[in-house]
Amino acid sequence: MHKILIVEDEDILREAYYATLSSQGYQCDVAENGKVALEKCQTTTYDLILLDLMMPVMSGVKFLEKFMPNVPDGTEVVVLSNLSSGVELEQAMDLGVYRCLLKSDVSPKELVAAVRNELGDEG
């Protein structure tokens, strides 16, 4: 069972993603900001981290700065943000993120498809 960490500060979206992905059988954890995410990563190794960029307390980029240097091998990070461009995205990419998803563009089905893609799942 793959472990996914959903890092999203907006409650409504976090719960929606959690509902969607959980229904597909993934084990999901949630974090409302970068700091919580870091805490969670310390105790758990995730297969996929869905990372929002604009968050209070600690932003996505700040999290990546802290997390990516020691990123476990199996952990993929996908940015799930509402920014289609911008400095933050660039920075995220510089820090080792290969994939970005635009929240408003992605329906639940499309989200699932993208996750499966990342994790190499079919079905």
Next chain:
Amino acid sequence: MSEQSEETRLTEAQLKEALSNELVGSWLWNIQKNKVVTDERIAQAFNVSPTKALKGLPLSTFLKAIYLDDRQRVEKEIQSSLKRGKKLRIECRIGGPGKTHRWVVARGSIERDKASLPITAKGVIIDITDRKEIEMALSESESRLRFMADTVPQLLWTSDTEGNIDYYNKRWKDFTGLSLGNVERDRRSKLLHPDEREKVEKTWNHSIKTGKPYEMEYRLYHADSDSYLWVIGRAVPYRNKAGKIIKWYGTATEIDEQKRSANIQRYLANVSKELASSMDYETTLRKISQLCIPEVADWCSVELLNDDNEIEQVSVAHIDPKKVSLAKEYREYNPPTIDQPTGVPAVIRTGKSEFYPVISEELIRTSIADKKVRDFMLGLHIRSIIIAPIKAQDKPIGAITFVSSESGRYYTQADLTMAEDVASRISLSLTNVRLFNESMQELTRRRQLEKELLLEKQRLESRVKERTEQLQATNAGLREEIIKRQKIEKERIDDLIELNRSKDEFISLASHQLRTPATGVKQYVGMVLEGFMGKIEPAKRTILEKAYESNERQLRIVNDLLKVAQVDAGKVMLKKSNVDLKQLLEDVIREQASNYKEKSQTITLTNKVDDATVVVDPSSIRMVVENIIDNASKYSEEHSKTTVTVREKADAICIDVADQGVGVSETENSKLFEKFSRLDNPLSTKVGGTGLGLYWAKKIMTLHDGTITYRANRKKGTVFTICLPKPVKV
């Protein structure tokens, strides 16, 4: 007693005579019997027989011997003596032709009876031939002297040691009209001019006393002209061998003409000096009239025409101030008018002098009617008058009058010349004064004008200065105002910019905020629609699809807003890279194929370019292309055809997207690329666009130095063209 003394005196004289002369003899004349008895010598002298003479002869016999020329006189003298007198003294010549005459004097006394009739006479006869000869010689030389004295031009006189004149020469007598007989002291007083009388007598008396000779000038009465003429008088004493003065000899030489001439010259010189010394001509003219008194005239007046053309007396002079006041009174009583036939008015009118050399009392009496005036004139004792015209610039403006009265002389041509000379000098001076005054006036006027001009200039300058200052102040004020307004405007613009920016920020923020809940809706409704919640009935599915679609639209709007806000804020980052537009178009067309298929629309791509590579930001250009191609479908009906062409220009690659859609009307023309512009036609409501696409597209194209334009398609629809610059060939 006196009779006796006189007799004694006579006898003495007779004796003297007798002693000094040769006695001829004595005689006795019985007057009643007419018998004359003489001694022999007398008889011989008288050429009568001495014997008869002793007896007695009638008087006539003796008278025959008297020289014919004397006879008548002798007879007369005898008769006259017989008539009265006691003495007889008769001088005569005796002798006849062929003989030398002898002068004798018969002297005797006459005895009278009680009736005073002469009875006898007796006496002597003395030969006085020698004496007579001497006398004659003396008389001759005296005559000669007298002749000489009478012929020299000088006036000569002699006097005794007490100053009594005892001789005047002929000239003197002719000159003064007086001779020795009638020169008594008071007569003599008329001789000298009153002005010099005292001095002359004083000097003469002094000379008599001191024996010093004198020489002085004075005026002497000249009978012919009844006036006084200047003479220079000299007197020298004649001393005997002992040095005692025994006689005074005096001369007087007429110098009147020279003196007058000298006076005239001096006066003329003074006139010139006065005229040259001052411009104040009234004072000068007054001085000129005074200067000629008394040497040149007794009266002098100057009259000039005033501005009212009346004759004004500028000055009147006389040695006696009382007479001057009198003259002024007279003038007030009888003022001259310009129309009078003679005198000053006439001279002023004609510009010619008037000369009255001799004015007699008769003339005054007959020519002046007014008694008061006549009396006045007579009282002045006027002798001569000269009136000469004074001119200014050749126009007569006045006259100068010279009058000779008390000095008692008559004016001559020389005086007339002098008067005209003075008048002409005055005229010249007046002319000069006038010209000078005129030029001074002119100068003053000019100076005044200059001053006024300067004042005006200064006034103008100060006004200009004022105005300039005003203008400057206004300008400064305006400038300040402008600066203020500019500042306000800038502030406003800044405010607006700020407002705009904050609006953009707000939109951005708002849009951003809106996106989250909309995304939320997408997730939840999507979950249901996409089967995450199990199967749903078609009816419920339909409703949910509508909800989902609506939400999608909202998301699209929000995304567009954010995109536009981003591009407005200049926050678009273009990451340019080589993009093959052909490829891009193919991709986009493929993506949109389903859209086109739904509406049974066709879309074709024609490539007319070998190399359609441009250096652009791929994602944004792609979005622009997507926009246009999407629009072509949205705004066209079913079964329409869209043609996409790639072509090139000199320095750009262009893509034409030609549709057969609704087209763009005239009114929509200008607003197409503005925010929230939506075409006003039925189709547009179905379109579901945000109205921001073209605005954003234009901005993106501009950022790429490209263009986006459109034009109407030939028959129907629109052709949108985007051009991008060809990459610069290195």
